[in-house]
Amino acid sequence: MGKLSWTTWLYIAAVVATAVAILIHAPGRLDSAQWWEIYATLAILFGICDSTPPPLAARQSAWSPSSAATLAAVVLLGPLGAAMVGAVAVLSVRNRVPVVERLFNGAMNAVAGYAAGCTYAAVGGRPDLPMPGMAPALHGTGGAMPVAGLFPWLLGPFAAAATVHVLVNHGLLWGMLRLDRRSRVAAQQAMASSGLPLLLISDLGFAALGLVIAALWTIIGPYAAAIALVPLYVARWAMGQFAEQQRAYSATMAALCQAVETKDFYTRGHSERVSRGSGMIARQIGMRSDRAEAVTFAGMLHDVGKLGVPTNVLQKDGPLTEEEFAAIQLHPMRGLEIVREIGFLNEALTGIMHHHERMDGCGYPMGFAGQEIPEFARIIAVADAFDSMTSTRSYRKARRIGEAIAELRKAAGAQFDPKIVDAFIAALNREGWQLPGPAKPRGYEIMTSQDHDDPITPLRVVDSL
Amino acid sequence: MTVSRTAEQRWLAWQSVDSGRLLLLGVSTLLVVIALVQTAVGFSDPHHIAIAFGLFIAFGELLRLALPGGRETAPIAMSAALAYAMALKIAVPGDGHAVTAIPPLQVIAVAAIGMSIGALPHIAAGRPAGITAMSARLVAVAAVAFIYRPMANTGMFPTHLWAEFIVMAMLAALAWLIETVIAAVIRADDLRARYSVTFWDEVRVQWRLGLAVGVSAIITVLGAKVMGISELVVFAGPLLVIQLAFRRYAGIRATYLQTVRALAQVTEVGGYVESGHSGRVSRLALAVGRELGMSEPDLLNLEYAALMHDIGQLSLPGPIPGGATVLVSAADQQRIADFGAEVIRHTGVLETVADLVSCQSMPCRGGVRAPPLGSRIIRAANAFDDLVGGSADRDRIGAALERLRMDTDTEYDPGVVAALAMVTGRLPVSRL
Numbered sequence: 001m002g003k004l005s006w007t008t009w010l011y012i013a014a015v016v017a018t019a020v021a022i023l024i025h026a027p028g029r030l031d032s033a034q035w036w037e038i039y040a041t042l043a044i045l046f047g048i049c050d051s052t053p054p055p056l057a058a059r060q061s062a063w064s065p066s067s068a069a070t071l072a073a074v075v076l077l078g079p080l081g082a083a084m085v086g087a088v089a090v091l092s093v094r095n096r097v098p099v100v101e102r103l104f105n106g107a108m109n110a111v112a113g114y115a116a117g118c119t120y121a122a123v124g125g126r127p128d129l130p131m132p133g134m135a136p137a138l139h140g141t142g143g144a145m146p147v148a149g150l151f152p153w154l155l156g157p158f159a160a161a162a163t164v165h166v167l168v169n170h171g172l173l174w175g176m177l178r179l180d181r182r183s184r185v186a187a188q189q190a191m192a193s194s195g196l197p198l199l200l201i202s203d204l205g206f207a208a209l210g211l212v213i214a215a216l217w218t219i220i221g222p223y224a225a226a227i228a229l230v231p232l233y234v235a236r237w238a239m240g241q242f243a244e245q246q247r248a249y250s251a252t253m254a255a256l257c258q259a260v261e262t263k264d265f266y267t268r269g270h271s272e273r274v275s276r277g278s279g280m281i282a283r284q285i286g287m288r289s290d291r292a293e294a295v296t297f298a299g300m301l302h303d304v305g306k307l308g309v310p311t312n313v314l315q316k317d318g319p320l321t322e323e324e325f326a327a328i329q330l331h332p333m334r335g336l337e338i339v340r341e342i343g344f345l346n347e348a349l350t351g352i353m354h355h356h357e358r359m360d361g362c363g364y365p366m367g368f369a370g371q372e373i374p375e376f377a378r379i380i381a382v383a384d385a386f387d388s389m390t391s392t393r394s395y396r397k398a399r400r401i402g403e404a405i406a407e408l409r410k411a412a413g414a415q416f417d418p419k420i421v422d423a424f425i426a427a428l429n430r431e432g433w434q435l436p437g438p439a440k441p442r443g444y445e446i447m448t449s450q451d452h453d454d455p456i457t458p459l460r461v462v463d464s465l
Numbered sequence: 466m467t468v469s470r471t472a473e474q475r476w477l478a479w480q481s482v483d484s485g486r487l488l489l490l491g492v493s494t495l496l497v498v499i500a501l502v503q504t505a506v507g508f509s510d511p512h513h514i515a516i517a518f519g520l521f522i523a524f525g526e527l528l529r530l531a532l533p534g535g536r537e538t539a540p541i542a543m544s545a546a547l548a549y550a551m552a553l554k555i556a557v558p559g560d561g562h563a564v565t566a567i568p569p570l571q572v573i574a575v576a577a578i579g580m581s582i583g584a585l586p587h588i589a590a591g592r593p594a595g596i597t598a599m600s601a602r603l604v605a606v607a608a609v610a611f612i613y614r615p616m617a618n619t620g621m622f623p624t625h626l627w628a629e630f631i632v633m634a635m636l637a638a639l640a641w642l643i644e645t646v647i648a649a650v651i652r653a654d655d656l657r658a659r660y661s662v663t664f665w666d667e668v669r670v671q672w673r674l675g676l677a678v679g680v681s682a683i684i685t686v687l688g689a690k691v692m693g694i695s696e697l698v699v700f701a702g703p704l705l706v707i708q709l710a711f712r713r714y715a716g717i718r719a720t721y722l723q724t725v726r727a728l729a730q731v732t733e734v735g736g737y738v739e740s741g742h743s744g745r746v747s748r749l750a751l752a753v754g755r756e757l758g759m760s761e762p763d764l765l766n767l768e769y770a771a772l773m774h775d776i777g778q779l780s781l782p783g784p785i786p787g788g789a790t791v792l793v794s795a796a797d798q799q800r801i802a803d804f805g806a807e808v809i810r811h812t813g814v815l816e817t818v819a820d821l822v823s824c825q826s827m828p829c830r831g832g833v834r835a836p837p838l839g840s841r842i843i844r845a846a847n848a849f850d851d852l853v854g855g856s857a858d859r860d861r862i863g864a865a866l867e868r869l870r871m872d873t874d875t876e877y878d879p880g881v882v883a884a885l886a887m888v889t890g891r892l893p894v895s896r897l
Contacts, residue, residue, distance in 0.1 A: 068703075201709065210704025211832070212684060215691040220626065227684060231703050233678035238710035245717040248722065248814040256728045256812040259779050262808075304728070307735035307779075334734055341892045343729045 004100070009181040012104050016173060019107035022114045023087060028080030036224070038076050043088045043227040045069040047211075049232065051093045055105035061074050065232045067165060067203055069225075071210025072111045074161050075125070075154075076217060080116025108172045114229070115164035125157030154211075162207035166200065173209035191218050206232075222241040225462075228406075231259075257300050264314065266393055266451070269436050276298035276434075277383030278351075278376075280427040281420060291347065298348035299380050302355050305335025319460040328459065332356055351376025355384060358415045378417040382408065382424050385416070389435050395450070395457065401433060411455050469534040486597055489647060493600035496607055500573035509569065511557070515571070516547040517694045519579040521701075524856035526583025530711055532670055533718045534761060536648070537598050540711075541704050542583060544564070544678045545697070546602065547640055548685035550610040551633050551647045553617060556693035569610035576606050601647040605640040612636060633686060637679030645671055657891075666761040672747040679706055682778065693824050709794040722768070730773040737778040741855055747771035749846040750839075756884040759837070767839045770809075777805025777822070798826035819843045831880045841878040845869060845885055848877070 004012075046069035051063040062207075063328070066089070073082040086109030090102050164361035207226055216224035257271040278299035306314075310329055313324045336353045339345060354368060354377035361369030389404040397405070405425055412418040450459055468743035508515075525542025532538060538769050549747045580599050580636070588594050608737040613636055648671075649664040669883050681704060729743040750771040778801055793801075806823030808814050827833070828840070836844070852865035873879040 053667070104748060109662050152693065155699065157696055170890060182811050195797065198709065198713075202706050205702040205704075205706035208699050211699050212688050212692075212696070212703070215688050218691050219687055227680060230680040231684075231707055232675050235707045235710050237673055237702070238714045242710065242714040242717055245714065245721060248812065249721045251812040251814055253722070253728070255808055256725075256773075256776070258811065259776055259808040260731055263779055293886070304731060305734065307731050320713065338734055340732050341726050 004180060008176070011175060011179055012100060016107040017032065017105050018021075019083070019087065020111040021216050022083050022110060023080075023234075026083065026114065028110050035081070036076065037083060038217070039073070039081055040226055041222040041225045042069045042073045042076070042081075042085050042213075044086050045228070046338040047087045047091060047093075048229065049443040052236065053094070065206045065209075065235070066109070067162075067169070068206045068213060068228065068232070070109065070215040071116065071158075071162055071165060071207045072217075072225075072297065073113065074117045074120050074209075075158065075211060075214035079114050079121065082113030082117040083114075086110040097464075104176065108169060111172065114169040115168045116161040117165040120157050120161035123157045123160050125154060125161065139321055158211050162204060162210070165207060166203045169203075170200075178323040188225055206317050208327045253297065253300055257304060258339060263307070263311075266391065270387055270391065271300050271303060273387045273434070274302060274380065274383045274438065277386060277424065278379050280431055281379045281383065282429040284423040284430075285420070293347065294348045295351060295376050295379055298347065298351035298376050299383060301335065301339050301348070302352050302380050302384065303331065303335065304338050304352075305331040305333065307336035314450075322452075322461065326460045329356075331452075332365055347374070347376055350374035351380050353377070355380040357381070358418060360414045363415075372416075378420050380419050382416050384453050385411075387436075389456060390433070393451050393454065393457075398435070399456075401428070401435075407456055415455060468730060478782065485650050486855070489604070489651070490602050491538055493603050495762065496573055497577045498601065500570040502572040502579065504568040507568075514552075514555055514694065515575050517576045517697060518552075519582075521545040521697045522549075522576055522579025524701075525598070525844075526580045526710060527586055528625070528705075529587070530674075530708055531719075532674070532711070532716070534666070534670060534717050536670065537595050538674065539580075539602065540674055540678045540708060541701070542580060542679075543606075543640075543644075544601055544681035544685065546572075546606045547609060547678070547682035549575060549638055550606055550687070551613050551617075551636065551682065551686050553629070553686060555689045555847050556691055567614060568618070569607070569614040570608035572614065573603065574609050574679035575809060577603060582757050594791070597651055598648070601644050601651075604647065605643040608643055609636045609640050614674055630683065633683050634679065637682055641671075641675040642678060645675070657759050662718075662758050662760055669761065674711065696794070699817070717730075724852075725769055725772050729776070732775045732778055735783070741852060742850060743772050743775060743853065746774065746843065746846045746850050749849065750842045752888040753842050753846060753881060753884045754777070754839070756888055757842075757880065759838070763839065766815075766817045766821060767842065768826070769815060769818045769824060770839055771843050771846065773805065773809060774810050774822055774825050775801075775805070775820070777801035777803065779808075780804040795826065802826045828876050829873075830875050838878075838881075841881050845877050845881045849885060849889070 017348050046066045049066035049069060050064055070082050070149065073085040077085075087106045088108030089109045092102060092105065096285050137160045175443060177370065184273050193195065211229070213228050220227070229312075243350035254272055254275075254455045258268070261268050261270060276299075279292060279431040282295045287295070313327050331354050332355060336349060338354060340349065351374060354366065354373055357366065357368045357373045357377055359370055359373070359378075361367050363373075386404055389399045389407060390401060392398045405428070408416060408424070412421040451457070452459055475544045510887050522542045525545050526539050528538050528541055529539045549567070550569075552567065566621075566791065570598065580603065584594055613632070616632075641656040645667045646664065649660060649667045650867060652658070652667070653660045653663040665813050673750035683693060683701070685700055688700060692699065726744070726747075729747075732738045733740050733742060749770050750767055750866055751764060754767045778800065802823050806819040809822055821837060821839040821843065824834075825843045827836040827840065827844075829836065829841055829844075848869060856862075866882070866889070869877050869882045869885070873882055
C-alpha cells in the first residue's frame with residue numbers, strides 16, 4: 001500500500017486492536033472436539049471463498065461469498081467462533097496482498113462476525129443449536145426432531161445478524177476508504193462497474209446461505225460446507241464471465257473509436273481522453289455510478305459521426321463555405337444515427353447529440369441554452385475542448401494545461417457550464433491529466449487544418465454577406 | 466401497415482410451430498389435464514406445503530432468465546419444482562415432521578399451476594409466453610416425479626443418506642438432460658441446424674446453470690427436513706444472487722453484440738460501403754456457417770468478424786467507388802484486411818476474430834496458408850453482397866452465384882458456395 005497517512009494507520013490499529021481484544025477476552029466454550037471440527041470446516045470454507053473472490057471485486061472490497069461461512073459460524077459456534085472464522089482472512093492466499101491489508105481484512109471480518117454473533121444471541125437466537133447428534137435419525141421413519149420446531153423462529157434473529165454483519169463490514173471498509181485516497185479511487189471504480197445495491201443484495205444472499213449450511217449440518221455434517229461450494233462456484237463463474245465480457249466490451253469500443261480516429265492524424269487518442277475526462281468530472285460532481293459509466297461511454301463515442309464529414313472538408317485550409325460548415329455541424333447527428341441502436345445508452349445519446357451546444361444558445365445542432373442542454377453534453381463539451389487545446393494541431397502547438405484551464409475559465413458561462421468547469425479543474429488537481437504522446441504519421445492519415453473542437457481558434461466560415 | 470405486419474408475424478409464428486413443438490405441447494397438455502383432474506379428485510398432503518412450493522415455482526417463473534443466444538430458462542422455478550418432486554420429509558413447526566407421500570400427478574399439477582401463475586405477468590406485459598420452454602421443464606419434472614415418487618411414497622426408498630443423495634443427483638441430472646435434449650431439438654428445427662451441433666451448444670451454455678439447479682434442488686430437499694418451508698425463503702437468497710450474476714452476464718453479452726453491430730456501420734456512414742452491407746454480410750455468413758454445422762462460439766466469432774470485416778477500409782484515403790472490395794486489386798484487399806485485423810487485435814480479446822478478418826481476402830487454395838472456414842465464408846458472403854446488394858432479384862442472385870462458382874477452383878470454397886446457394890435459395894437475405 002506504500003504511503004499511508006497517520007490517520008489511516010491509527011484507524012487500522014484501532015480495528016486490529018478491537019479484533020485482538022475480542023479474540024482474547026470474549027467468552028465461549030472451545031472445549032468440545034465437535035466445536036473444533038465445525039470451526040475447522042467453516043474456516044476452510046471461509047479461506048476458499050476469500051482466496052477466490054469474483055475477479056470483479058476490488059482487492060479491498062468486503063464483497064466475497066465468505067460471509068456465508070461467518071454466518072454459519074454465528075448459528076453453529078456463537079460470537080467467538082464467528083470472530084475466529086472471520087480472522088482467517090489474515091491467511092488469505094490471494095496474490096500480492098500486503099501484510100497491512102491482510103491484518104485489516106482479518107480484523108474487519110472478525111469484528112463483523114463477533115457483532116453478528118452478539119446480535120443473534122441478543123435477539124433470541126440460541127447459538128450451537130442444530131448440532132448433529134442432537135437430532136435423531138432424520139432419514140428413515142419416525143423420530144421426533146426437536147431442532148425442526150425451532151426453525152421458523154430462528155429466521156428473525158438470523159436476519160438481524162446478517163444485517164448487522166453487512167453493516168459492520170461495509171461500515172469499517174467505508175471508514176478505511178474515507179481515509180485512504182488511493183483505495184478510494186480503486187473502490188469507486190469497482191463500484192462503478194457493479195453498483196452498491198448489487199453488492200448489498202449479494203452480501204445478504206450469501207449470508208442466507210450461511211443459515212442453509214447450518215441447517216444442513218444437522219443432516220450431513222461437514223459435507224454441508226462442501227455442497228454449498230457448488231452454488232458459490234456457479235455464481236462466481238457468472239460474475240467472472242461478466243467481468244471478462246465487460247472488459248472485452250470496453251476494449252472493443254475503444255478500439256473501434258480509435259479506428260475512426262486514425263483517419264485524422266491530429267485527433268488520435270482524443271476519444272479515449274475525452275472519455276476519461278468526462279468520467280473524472282462525473283465522479284467529481286458525485287454522479288451515480290451507472291450514470292458515470294454511461295457518460296464515459298458517451299465521451300468515447302461523441303465524435304463517431306465525424307466519419308460522415310467528407311475528407312476534403314476536414315482537410316480544407318482556409319475559411320469554410322456555409323455548406324461545408326453545415327457538414328461539420330451535422331456530425332453529432334450522424335454519430336447519434338450510428339449509436340442509436342445500442343439499447344443501454346439512452347442518456348448517453350443526449351450527450352453525443354448535444355456536445356456542441358453552448359450555454360449562450362449559439363451552439364449546434366439545436367441551439368439549446370443553459371440548463372436546457374443535457375448534463376452529459378455539458379460534461380463532454382468541457383472535456384472535449386480541454387483535450388483539443390492540450391493537443392497539437394497543424395496550425396499551433398499544444399497549449400500547456402495552465403493555459404487551457406485559463407481558457408476554460410474565460411469561456412465558462414458563455415460556452416461552458418461554470419459548475420462543470422470548476423468540477424473539472426478540481427478533478428484535474430486531484431487526479432492529474434495524461435497528455436497525448438508524440439506520434440508519427442503512418443501515411444494514410446489526413447492532416448486536418450482546422451479543429452471544430454478548439455474554442456481558441458474557432459472554425460473560420462466565409463461571411464455570406 | 467401495422468396490421469399487415471402483425472398478420473405476417475402471426476403467419477411466421479405459425480410456420481415455426483413444427484412437429485417437434487406440437488408433440489411437446491401435446492404431451493405436456495395431456496400430462497397437465499390428467500394431473501389436474503387426478504389431483505382435484507384426491508389431494509393428499511398438508512395444503513400449505515403444496516401452496517408454498519407452487520408459489521415458489523411461480524416466483525421462479527416470474528424471474529425468468531434470458532441466456533446468451535436467445536434462450537430463456539427459469540432456474541429458480543426448475544429447482545423448486547425438482548425439489549417438490551423429490552421432497553421426502555418436510556419439517557413442520559411444532560412437533561415432528563410431515564411425512565410427504567405426494568402422488569406424482571400432484572407434483573405435475575402443482576408445477577403446472579405454479580408455472581402458469583408465474584407466466585401470467587409476462588403475458589400481461591406483452592412478452593412471449595414461453596410455452597415451449599415451460600413444457601420442456603414440465604416434462605423433465607414429470608419424468609423425475611414418475612420415477613422417484615413411487616419409490617419414496619411406498620417406503621421402498623433406501624434410507625441411507627448417501628444412497629438418497631446419489632439417487633437425487635442422478636434424477637436431477639436426468640431432468641437436466643431431458644430439458645437440454647428438448648431444447649436442442651427445438652433449436653435445431655428453428656435455426657435449421659444439426660441436432661448434434663445444437664445439443665453440444667446447449668450443453669456448453671447450460672451445464673453450469675444446470676449444475677446449480679440440480680444441487681439447489683438437493684439442498685432444498687435436505688434443508689426442508691430441518692427447516693421446513695422456511696427453507697424455501699432462506700435459500701431464495703443465494704439463488705437470487707446466482708440468477709442476478711447470470712442476468713448481468715447475459716446482459717453485457719447482448720450489449721456487446723448490439724454495440725459491435727452499431728459501430729460496424731461507421732463504414733456505411735463514412736460512405737465506404739453501401740448502406741446495410743455489414744448487416745447483410747453478417748446475416749448471410751451466420752446462415753452459411755450454421756448450414757455448415759459450425760458451433761455457437763465459432764458462429765459468434767464469425768458474426769463479429771463479418772460485422773467488422775470492412776473496418777480496414779477506414780485506412781483508405783477515400784471510399785472505393787461503389788464500396789465493393791471485390792473490385793479492387795488483391796494487394797489492396799489484403800492491406801484493408803490487415804489494417805482491419807490490426808484494429809480488432811487492438812482490443813486484446815478478439816484474437817480469433819482478428820484472424821478471421823485478416824484472412825478474409827485470401828484465396829481458398831494456392832495462398833500462403835489455407836484460410837480458416839470463417840474467413841472463407843466471409844469472403845464468399847462479401848463477394849455475394851457486393852454483386853447482389855440488397856436486391857431480392859432471382860436472376861441477379863443466380864448470376865452472382867454462377868460467378869462465384871466459376872471461381873471455386875482457386876478463389877472460393879466450393880462447399881461454402883454450395884451452402885450459400887442453399888441458404889439464399891431458401892429465403893431472401895433480409896429474412897435470414
